[in-house]
Amino acid sequence: MSMEDYDYLFKIVLIGNAGVGKTCLVRRFTQGLFPPGQGATIGVDFMIKTVEIKGEKVKLQIWDTAGQERFRSITQSYYRSANALILTYDITCEDSFRCLPEWLREIEQYANNQVVTILVGNKIDLAEKREVLRQRAEDFADSQSMLYLETSAKESDNVEKLFLDLACELIREAKQNKLDNNDTAPMPGEGKTISYLTCCSVN
Amino acid sequence: MAAEDLPSEFDVVILGTGLVESVVAAACSRVGQRVLHLDRRSYYAANWASFTFNGLLSWIQQQQDDTQPEETQDWCDLLEEGEELIQLSSQSSIRNLQVFTYTSKEDEVEEASADSVNTTEEEQHGPASQDDDSNQENLENHENQEENKENQVNHENQEENKENQVNQENQEENQENHENQEVNHESQEATITEGAEPEAEQPQSPAIPSQSEPSRKKISFAQLEKEGRRFNIDLVSKLMYSRGSLVELLIKSNVSRYAEFKKVSRILTYRNGEVEQVPCTRADVFASRQLSVVEKRKLMRFLTSCIEEKDDQSAYNGRPYLEFLRDQKLGENLQHFLLYSIAMVTEDTPTEVGLASTRNFLRCLGRYGNTPFLFPLYGLGEIPQCFCRMCAVFGGIYCLRHSLRCLLLDTATNRCKAVIDSRGQRISCSHVLLEENYVHERKNVATPPRFLSRAVLITDSSLHGSDSEQEVSMVTIPPITEGAPAVKMVELSSSTMTCMSGTYLVHLNCSSVSSAYQDLSPLITTMFSTPESHDQGRPSVLWCLYFNMEDGSAMEVEGHDLPSNVYVCSGPDGELGHEHAITQAELIFHKILPEEDFCPPAPNPEDILYDGGSAPSSGPEEEPSLQLEV
Numbered sequence: 001m002s003m004e005d006y007d008y009l010f011k012i013v014l015i016g017n018a019g020v021g022k023t024c025l026v027r028r029f030t031q032g033l034f035p036p037g038q039g040a041t042i043g044v045d046f047m048i049k050t051v052e053i054k055g056e057k058v059k060l061q062i063w064d065t066a067g068q069e070r071f072r073s074i075t076q077s078y079y080r081s082a083n084a085l086i087l088t089y090d091i092t093c094e095d096s097f098r099c100l101p102e103w104l105r106e107i108e109q110y111a112n113n114q115v116v117t118i119l120v121g122n123k124i125d126l127a128e129k130r131e132v133l134r135q136r137a138e139d140f141a142d143s144q145s146m147l148y149l150e151t152s153a154k155e156s157d158n159v160e161k162l163f164l165d166l167a168c169e170l171i172r173e174a175k176q177n178k179l180d181n182n183d184t185a186p187m188p189g190e191g192k193t194i195s196y197l198t199c200c201s202v203n
Numbered sequence: 204m205a206a207e208d209l210p211s212e213f214d215v216v217i218l219g220t221g222l223v224e225s226v227v228a229a230a231c232s233r234v235g236q237r238v239l240h241l242d243r244r245s246y247y248a249a250n251w252a253s254f255t256f257n258g259l260l261s262w263i264q265q266q267q268d269d270t271q272p273e274e275t276q277d278w279c280d281l282l283e284e285g286e287e288l289i290q291l292s293s294q295s296s297i298r299n300l301q302v303f304t305y306t307s308k309e310d311e312v313e314e315a316s317a318d319s320v321n322t323t324e325e326e327q328h329g330p331a332s333q334d335d336d337s338n339q340e341n342l343e344n345h346e347n348q349e350e351n352k353e354n355q356v357n358h359e360n361q362e363e364n365k366e367n368q369v370n371q372e373n374q375e376e377n378q379e380n381h382e383n384q385e386v387n388h389e390s391q392e393a394t395i396t397e398g399a400e401p402e403a404e405q406p407q408s409p410a411i412p413s414q415s416e417p418s419r420k421k422i423s424f425a426q427l428e429k430e431g432r433r434f435n436i437d438l439v440s441k442l443m444y445s446r447g448s449l450v451e452l453l454i455k456s457n458v459s460r461y462a463e464f465k466k467v468s469r470i471l472t473y474r475n476g477e478v479e480q481v482p483c484t485r486a487d488v489f490a491s492r493q494l495s496v497v498e499k500r501k502l503m504r505f506l507t508s509c510i511e512e513k514d515d516q517s518a519y520n521g522r523p524y525l526e527f528l529r530d531q532k533l534g535e536n537l538q539h540f541l542l543y544s545i546a547m548v549t550e551d552t553p554t555e556v557g558l559a560s561t562r563n564f565l566r567c568l569g570r571y572g573n574t575p576f577l578f579p580l581y582g583l584g585e586i587p588q589c590f591c592r593m594c595a596v597f598g599g600i601y602c603l604r605h606s607l608r609c610l611l612l613d614t615a616t617n618r619c620k621a622v623i624d625s626r627g628q629r630i631s632c633s634h635v636l637l638e639e640n641y642v643h644e645r646k647n648v649a650t651p652p653r654f655l656s657r658a659v660l661i662t663d664s665s666l667h668g669s670d671s672e673q674e675v676s677m678v679t680i681p682p683i684t685e686g687a688p689a690v691k692m693v694e695l696s697s698s699t700m701t702c703m704s705g706t707y708l709v710h711l712n713c714s715s716v717s718s719a720y721q722d723l724s725p726l727i728t729t730m731f732s733t734p735e736s737h738d739q740g741r742p743s744v745l746w747c748l749y750f751n752m753e754d755g756s757a758m759e760v761e762g763h764d765l766p767s768n769v770y771v772c773s774g775p776d777g778e779l780g781h782e783h784a785i786t787q788a789e790l791i792f793h794k795i796l797p798e799e800d801f802c803p804p805a806p807n808p809e810d811i812l813y814d815g816g817s818a819p820s821s822g823p824e825e826e827p828s829l830q831l832e833v
Contacts, residue, residue, distance in 0.1 A: 018207075042598050045460065045808050061808075066595035070207060071602040075247055075588035077461055080581055109255065109432055 006050060006059040010170045011081060012163070013063045015103055016088035017096040018070045021122040024153035025088065026062050029163050034154050051167060058167045072102075079110035084118065084166050089137075091121040091150065092129040097137065104144060114177075116169050118147040120162060125152040209600065209624065212631045213239040215795065216622055218291075218607050219638025221249035222781070223772035225590035226788035226802075227636055227795075228599055229458065234799045238599035239630065240591065243293065243606035247591060249638055250296060250438050250752060250774045253584025253701070256431035256661075263748070266297050278609060281629045286620070289610040289765070293640045296753035296774060298654065299718040305733055306745040308424045422663060422705060422745055433703035435582035436659055438752070439775040440693055440710035442467055442576040442677060445567045449586070449781035450577065456802035461589035463580040465699050466572030471667050471678040472544045473730060478667045478678070481544040483564075484573045494536065502537050509561055516558060524557025525550045544679040547779065549689050578675050578693075581700045593805060610635060612766050619766040634795045635769045639755065642771050653754040654715035655777045656688070656722040662707045662731060662742040665694065672696045672704060677779075683726055688713035690726055691779055707742065714777050719749040756783050770794065 014022040027033045030047040046063040063082070068074045079085075087103055089096040100119070107117060119141040121132065134150065141148035147165070151158040214236040217224050224240070225248070232238045246252055254262055278288060427434075443450050443464070453459040470481040482491040488499050509516070519527040524546060528538045542548060546560040567575030579585050595601055606625040613620045621631040665674060678692035695701045695708040702708040709731075711723050727733065732741040756776035765771070770791045776783045789801050 043596060043806060045596050045805070048809050066592060067598075068592075068595050068601045070600070071605065073247075073601040073603040075592050077581070077585045077588040078592065080585070081463065 006057040008056065008167075008171060008174060009059045009061065010083040010167065011046075011061045011063065012084045012086060012166060013079065013082040014065065014086045014088060015069065015074070015106070016086075016120075017090070017093075017099050018067070020088045020090040020093065020096050021153050022086075022088050023064055025086070025120070025122060025151065025159060025162070026064055028153045028156055028159045030062065032156075034156070049163070051164060053164065053167055053171060056171065058171065060163060060167060062163075074106070076110040079107065080112070082111055082115055083170050084116040085111060086118055086120055086162070086166070087146070088120045088122055089132070090123050091132050091134075091137075092123050092126045094131040097121075097132045097140075100140065114173065116147075116166065116173065117144075118149060118162070118166060119144075121148070121150040122153060124150045124157060125155045209239065209602070209628060209630060210237075211629065213237045213600075214632065215239070215634045215636065216607070216630060216632040217241065217636040218243075218641060219249050219636070219772060220244075220247045220587055220591060220603075221638055221772060221774060222251050222587045222590075222784045223788045223791070224249075224636055224638060225587035225594070226452070226785065227772070227791050229456065229590040229593040229597075230788070230792045230802045231795065232594040232597040232599040233456070233802060233805065234796065235597075236796070238594055239602070239632070240594060240599055241602050241605045241607065241624070243604065243625070245604050247603070248584045248587040249640075250755075251584060251587050253435040253437040253582035256427055256434040256436065258431075259434070259436050259748070260428075263300060263302060266295060266300055266750075278623050278627070281623055281627075282611065285614050287612040287614050289612055289619075291607050291609055291637070291641050293606075293638075296640055296652075298751040299720065299749065301720050301749040303733075303747045304424055304745075305743070305747065306421055306424050306427070421743070422703075424746070427661065427703070427706075427746060430703040433697070433700075434661075434708070435584065435701040436708060437583045437701070437710065438657075439583055440657065440691065440712040441583055441775070441781060442578055442693060442779055444563065444780045445570040445572075445575055445577055446563075447567065447780045447782060448785040452785055452802060453586075453589075455804060456593065457805040457807065458589045458593050458802075461592050462585050464571075464577045465580055465675055467574045467576035467578055467675045467677055467693075468572070469667075469674060469676050470544055470574055471676050471694075472540065473678060473680045474539055476729075478730070480667060481540050481679070483545070483568060483575075487573060498534060498537055501531075501533055502540075505531060505533060505537070505541070506561075506565060509558055510565060512558075516554065519554035521553055521555075523550060524548060524552050524554045527554040527557070539681075543681045543689075547679055547691070549682070574677065576677060578695070578699055596805070607637075607641075610766065610769065617766050618768045633768065635766075636791065637765075637769065637771055639753070639771055639773050642765065653757045654751040655754050655775070656711075656713050656715040656717075656719035657750050657752060658709075658711040658719060658723040658727060659748045660709040660711070660727065660731065660744050661702065661746040662709055662744055663705070664742040665696065665707055666709075666730065666742055673698045675699055680726065680730075683729065686716070687725070688716050688722055690723065706745065712777060714754065715751055719751045723749065 014026065016022055024034060026047050030049045044064075045066075046061050048059065048061055050057055050059045052058070063078070065074060065078070068078070085107060087100065087107070089100060091097075107115070119137065121134070121137050124130075137150075138148050147169070149158055149162050149165070151162055153159060215228075215231045216239045217228050218241050220240065220242040228238050228240045242249065244252075246254075246258075252262075282288065453462075470483055471478050472481050473479075479493060482488045482494065482502075485503065488494065488502055491499065494502065516527070519530075525538070525542060528541055533541065541561070542550070542557070545564050546552070546557045547564075548557050548560055552560075564575050571577060591599075591601065608623045608625055608627070610619045611621040611623065611629070612618070619632070619635050621629055622635060623629055665676070666678065667676065668674070674694075674696050675698070676694040678694060680690045680692055682689050690711055690713040692712075693710045695710070697704045697706065699708075711727070713722055716722055724735075727744065727747070728736045730741060732739060732743045733747075753774060754777055755773035756778070757773075772791065773783070773787060792799075792801050
């Protein structure tokens with residue numbers, strides 16, 4: 001992997017209740033498909049998409065939960081070395097919103113301190129069934145210092161934006177970290193690895 | 204997060220998420236079996252788990268009040284014609300839990316001189332040993348801990364505790380190791396000296412003069428709790444041999460992509476009261492300052508010669524390896540290194556075993572680093588989870604906090620055809636795997652369970668050399684007294700992501716002779732600075748946990764009066780590597796699926812071509828690689 005042609009490699013991890021559209025978001029972004037089709041994700045660990053941002057090649061490795069969220073049994077190791085987390089809920093499902101604090105607790109416990117977290121309200125194509133008001137979600141995201149975005153994997157609304165915004169933010173942080181920690185250089189690894197951010201203590 | 208119902212039919216139902224269960228789960232799911240994987244606990248990896256500091260404190264609490272009032276229910280309405288019920292109940296395999304906090308509860312304003320290092324408040328004192336046979340946990344001890352937390356200077360409590368412990372000890376029947384009664388404060392000094400006497404003939408080197416430490420602020424218990432999530436404290440203490448079956452399996456199956464590893468950077472040994480570094484590689488040997496030129500040459504010649512099996516070696520079969528080493532005229536230094544640190548055996552180990560073990564060491568050396576070992580970042584508890592992830596990626600269904608109540612036996616075929624889960628749902632299946640804690644009543648009574656003695660220490664500095672926080676050390680320790688167990692010790696720095704910066708996590712492990720406290724505390728008092736020890740120049744123990752765990756190597760896969768398609772997975776064994784667990788997992792897998800490949804490589808996500816939803820194709824062969832943090 002070390003010889004490949006990219007400037008950055010980031011691991012992005014999706015979390016949130018079952019059925020909120022996590023897999024759809026990934027498939028829409030990486031393959032432009034919707035719906036993803038049943039069982040299509042069997043055997044697939046993560047999806048890859050390389051994007052170019054301001055002339056730099058950014059490889060995004062996007063990990064899905066493999067269904068372990070269904071019974072609230074996600075392995076801790078899933079969160080390790082993630083550079084960014086996409087916490088997803090379904091705007092037409094109050095319950096998926098109410099579970100967010102539980103997810104935040106998991107993040108707090110297992111994820112890296114510097115992990116960038118973005119809250120995503122999916123399924124805005126079903127506006128008439130909306131149960132969670134945008135303002136409420138924004139307030140919540142604010143209170144937890146998370147970014148917030150509403151998307152529709154079905155209509156492809158904001159999906160591209162979601163991943164590109166994240167990539168920009170990750171590059172910004174990576175550059176910042178490099179500046180802040182010139183001496184304690186990131187763990188060597190293979191060039192810019194997915195563990196690029198894990199060693200620097202900011203918080 | 205909703206309480207969905209489970210499907211009612213699976214090929215394989217697995218209860219327990221320990222390493223063996225998880226490997227079999229991944230292997231079965233990988234070849235298309237429908238797997239349901241359950242654990243009654245709220246965390247993964249059973250007795251192989253790792254915990255944050257706070258998580259470990261709750262685990263300790265749970266062990267202490269684990270009385271599990273399991274109501275017996277009548278499941279007869281779920282029975283079909285010709286079926287019989289086998290009730291399942293679990294039993295903890297943890298005993299003799301004891302916790303000591305040697306650091307102050309709150310932050311201290313200052314820590315003036317080296318002298319005061321040991322005078323910091325002891326929150327809890329005086330262990331209470333307990334009967335090995337009873338499942339009753341050490342409640343008094345725990346209560347004291349609680350009270351002490353509130354009241355820092357509570358001498359009465361300590362007194363009580365001492366008495367309490369003495370009483371309990373008097374009642375103790377199983378304890379043969381009377382020498383070790385030093386837990387009593389009065390007799391302590393005497394025993395420590397006794398314990399400190401190395402077996403070797405050489406006089407003990409003078410104690411290191413207490414280095415006048417710069418007034419370093421000692422980390423308080425409050426800080427440990429505050430930074431608790433920085434810790435990943437393993438219940439087991441193992442390392443991964445870099446050519447061992449676990450590493451090979453991780454590479455072969457591509458499960459290695461879920462974890463990152465760190466090289467164990469050095470091997471230390473405890474000898475004549477000092478901790479020394481063991482030279483392992485050619486470069487180490489030549490750079491070594493402990494060895495003379497002659498010794499260097501001898502050692503290299505010996506290591507080169509023992510790679511091959513030779514006739515003059517087989518003449519020693521059955522005779523102690525020590526004898527073989529003596530006859531090679533290697534001298535004391537080399538003999539110690541070769542016996543304890545390279546072969547990692549004891550004096551009476553037969554030569555052929557010693558040599559095999561030496562060869563294994565040499566074979567693993569140099570694959571990834573200059574020691575034969577790797578350690579996973581975030582602790583060993585990650586490994587079972589990585590296999591669980593692989594199982595889930597291939598469609599396995601995961602449920603923590605979910606158990607099985609009983610097996611339904613088809614009386615005609617003596618096979619288990621279904622299970623009833625903790626929600627009373629009937630689930631049909633072709634095979635069942637159970638973690639060993641569920642078959643206690645069915646164990647062979649003639650062979651009482653063996654135990655491992657474990658201790659976990661949080662210390663404030665490394666046993667050897669600078670506190671660079673980069674080293675990962677394997678420490679080999681010969682028995683400090685005649686008949687004492689050989690202890691394997693691993694010292695982890697914060698670079699392994701298992702402890703907070705400024706601390707070290709030390710794991711001790713040995714086969715139990717007595718309780719964990721009795722087996723290990725003499726050594727700890729000798730090698731570290733605790734309120735019981737007098738030597739100031741050593742790493743201070745901030746917090747320490749002792750417990751015994753049942754030794755999984757005594758467990759059989761079959762038997763137990765269970766149906767022929769029910770397999771028992773053993774818990775952690777006392778060996779340093781993972782051979783026992785991986786061998787057992789492969790054995791069970793082949794009993795279930797004799798024709799299938801064990802953990803073939805999962806396709807690399809980058810090589811999967813999506814073609815309108817067609818099945819993923821497996822990519823070209825990859826170089827075996829592990830993600831290593833240098």
